[in-house]
Amino acid sequence: MTGLEFEKPVRDLQEKIAELKKFTSTSEVDLSDEIEKLELRLKKLEDDIYNSMTPWDRVQMARHPNRPTTLDYISYLFEGFFELHGDRTYGDDAAIVAGIAKYHGQPVTVIGHQRGRDTKENIQRTFGMPHPEGYRKALRLMKQAEKFNRPIICLIDTKGAYPGKAAEERGQSEAIARNIFEMAGLTVPVICVVIGEGGSGGALALGVGDRLFMLENSTYSVISPEGAAALLWKDAGLAKRAAETMKITAPDLRALGIVDEIIPEVRGGAHRDAKRQAELMDEVLKPAIKQLLTMEQTSLVDQRYEKYKRIGGYAEQTTGLKD
């Protein structure tokens, strides 16, 4: 199992318990009392460590190589997912997967960033960093969902839009901007869930909706902590500090009022049990979709507008501080 640095004490203790267990089974000495004590200590240690994760710990968790991806969650959450391809103009971007499926019997359109699960797949999917055709495919299928009155579920998991020459030539900016613009006006419910990293405009291009949920150990930011540190303090090594200052974790964003609800994670991170994690997502998604489906189309769009209109912190000379 791939472990993270802050989890080392847990791993050490687990190894020690395993050792003692092995020793007990092969020798005359009975250490079961000792083992029991250690297991209690392990539980307490896990509580301590996983309940006091720093923003940087969460960044590591969000980037964990084994963290479940969009396709993993799709396989657990939806029935009959039917993947659809292409933007009808240029190509098919494998950094975004999209298709139709059923969610508890309800037809839905599902769209998400897709990282690779190994190097080969990562190259094919450009590490989950989309080109304009990826965003345009997403938009095409969102418009299709609107036509057939299907709710849309977007799973966000990207370091950002792909920074490449071809991407710029084909209008990366315009593609992201267009998605934001069109998503603001969709007359069907849109639910967005950050499942890993939510990187900047590349994430937001699938992120304008009626509800924004975040997995407990996911991040959402205007720039990566490394990028922020390099830009602000000319030192990418200060990423840890940037992760704290920039407020990029689910709890921080909940406090800022940007995230509607945090989806709790399996203890030790979603990668420990993807199936159980999907169940935890289901518990939040299901009532949200049900509730949004009762709303009128126009009030849905108006409410979405008001939701974004409220975001921001500024002072107004005449009326004082407004939040």
Next chain:
Amino acid sequence: MAIKNMFTKQKPKKIKYATIPSEAAKQDVPEGIMQKCPKCKKIMYTRELQKNLHVCFGCGYHYPMRAHERIKSLLDEGSFRELDAGLSTANPLQFPDYEEKIAADRKKTGLNEAIVTGVGSIDGYPSAFAFMDSSFRMGSMGSVVGEKITRAVEEAIRLRIPFIIFTASGGARMQEGVLSLMQMAKTGAAFKRLSDRGGLIVSVMTHPTTGGVSASFASLGDFNFAEPGALIGFAGRRIIEQTIREKLPEDFQTAEFLLKCGQLDAVLHRSEMKEKLSFLLDIHQTGGGER
């Protein structure tokens, strides 16, 4: 040293004292009165340059233009009514040193923030306007910029008039973190609202228009224009070069490059800006904003 020179008397070398040019002298011209074009090095009178809308007489280089100068150069005299001048940042993330930086830029620019918004007219055609000013925090977009644009768009909806924006921005403002990112969604949603009501939207991208600003409202006009030579793009040149491991062409992400790629309706020289905007406003009097 050549051999024949060994027999000639060496003249004592004249001692030269190094003179270190002052910062002002380095610019070759007295500050204020004259200016040197950063591109073709032509030296021009500042006042003449101002009259020429800050466009170099030699090579046509478009200098960055301050918001109030644009207003003066485009709008009917006395027609501009500024909106929300009192909005200022509240440092929502309590970001260290942020307030000091804002205070310094306020003093430097005489502006409250990186944008001036309002309502005015061009050749008698009314419109709402937003002018970004890159001399304030590189024109970066935080909560105030997002809110001012959104309110100006709402004013356009209320008055049933078009909305014209001049962008000049390095992108999202780091010190407001994800709140800056969300301004992309907020302004985008406001543009959609105006657009759905038939309102005309014109975006003129000036140097520079990059990152989160180019990836939101700047690219969302019914007409997307740019000034000659303006840098426009999503990702920065250096990061792209590092990612694709090749050198990018000199003109990459310039207005002309984007025009060639099909990303712009036209590149407009500053001298024709007013005339072209006036024509657009005229054409959209029936339908569009007046619907």
